[in-house]
Amino acid sequence: MTLPAITFSDDQAEAYDRVSAELLAMGVDLGNGGLAPPGEGKSSVLAVMGKAGSGKTMLLASLYKDLRAAGVEIVSGDYESRRKKERRSLAVLAPTNKAASVLRLRGVPATTIHRILYTPVYDPQYEAIAEWLSGNLPRPKVEGLTDIALDRAHAFFQSVPSIPGALAAAGLRGSDFIKGWKRREEPLDIGFVDESSMLDDRQFEDLREIFPTLVLFGDPAQLAPVQSNGMVFDQLGPTRKLTLQRIHRQTQDNPILDLAHALADDQLGFDDFEDMIRQAARRDDRVQWAERVSSDLMARSPVLVWRNVTRIKLIAAFRNAHGAPEDELLPGEPLICDGIELPLKHRKKRIDLEARGLIKGAQVIYLGPGKNEGFAKLHVVGAEEPQVSAASIIKIEKPDEEEPFIPAAAKMGAAFLHGAAVTIHKAQGSQWSDVQVFAPDLYAAAQAGRSEAGIPLWKRLAYVAITRAESRLHWIVRNRLALPKTPLGTTDLIARPAPLELQTEE
Secondary structure, three states: OOOOOOOOOHHHHHHHHHHHHHHHHOOEEOOOOEEOOOOOOOOEEEEEEEOOOOOHHHHHHHHHHHHHHOOOEEOOOOOOOOOOOOOOEEEEEEOOHHHHHHHHHOOOOOEEHHHHOEEEEEOHHHHHHHHHHOOOOOOOOOOOOOHHHHHHHHHHHHHOOOHHHHHHHOOOOHHHHEEEEEEOOOOOOEEEEOOHHHOOHHHHHHHHHHOOEEEEEEOOOOOOOOOOOOOHHHHOOHHHEEEEOOOOHHHHOOHHHHHHHHOOOOOOOHHHHHHHHHHHHHHOOOEEEEOOEEHHHHOOOOEEEOOHHHHHHHHHHHHHHOOOOOOOOOOOOEEEEEEEEOOHHHHHHHHHHHHOOOOOOOEEEEEEEOOOOOEEEEEEOOOOOOEEEEEEEEEEOOOOOOOOEEEEEOOOEEEEEEOOEEEHHHHOOOOEEEEEEEHHHHHHHHHHOOEEOOEEHHHHHHHHHHOOEEEEEEEEOOOOEEOOOOOOOOOOOOOOOOOEEEOOOO
8 A cells, every 4th residue: 555645834844854954964865865974073953843733743753764764773772783883873762651652653663761871781692683683693593482483573573673572472571681771871873852842951961962963842832841941942042943833734623732722822811711612612522621520531541730739639539439448559540650769879770660661750550569568560651561560669648648648668669659630740741532631720820820931821731731632631620520430440451471570679
């Protein structure tokens, strides 16, 4: 079947040409497929900016495909072939597992920024399989693996260029072939970074050290990172920023994006905006005017709020509605990773946790207690190998109480908060099919009269919250919770081999 050619808008075509010219100056000729060795001491940073629906992801995907067709090697984070000095490479990155998984669903092999900072250390006999699949070595003989198993690995890799996936098709688990992780010692080449509005200054500097050629894709209308002076785009000169203005045809009949873009009207007040939502809900099922929060939806997509007090109250109501006991979690409860609590001397253990997707802000589903005390079995949403067992410190905050109760705690490990409700700031970089936005909090932000970068805060919050919805927006107008129709469970999660143990204690 012949796929239709991609048709760019004028601003997309201009941005494509500008990125192509930048790559040509760095030795990569997209027009003729020529690759020159990377130049010493040369560096370049470009930003491609645009609001939701402007075609940033379409442009990124097209550039990725053309770079791959030109012979540029794709570095995905799951395996890195033996380095060739003259090779040219591309890594496509996102700040969160969920954002990376959205790109992977579109055929772009993205990984997280944390993951690209580390490289996996493979068992030598299985590394030979990886090098064979990558085209660098002849077909190996591996003890314990039949020719049929190797054929399965090869067939999988031809369909999906994932080394771990191919080895899993041969009957292996991650713990069989990955023996650990090490901090990247050598720089890479070209880096594309999606959702770049989420980058803080430290991440930006890390990326500039690793990638001589860096292209940032992001939405300047989102919220700046917490404890930051602004977005990384602000550090670039005007000639380093490309802006996509046009909203594409396939998004123009989307009432969710219509509402998001309506927020750009300087004269629009909160009450008028709610009237627009009410009218949109009457015309289109993709917008829902809701009197109650759905506790069923909260199990997999959090309610988005502005205030922490609202978040804590909604979490307590969710757990109470599901009959969750105070002293333990139920399988299926959602969690949000709040970082890694490990002393500096345990650097390797931190790398193990972060490389498996347990980075700050990661969405996780609790599967049950692990084999060892303080361990929990977890499903990391959006991770390529989602099921792990890790030393965990799980904190459940309660209304009107300063200290959270802790149903599970190791001496050190990955820390978690409950994930049935999250702040809009923490929701950046993620998308869900159905998104519930708690409107009373946005009304409170409007009443507070606060602004950010010259824009009313409630509008920035509303824009980010609304654009997290892939299919349906639920605008919640009352502080009420509907009782669940189905119990919590884990049957909706993809079945995987036994979870990989992440040892974080002596």
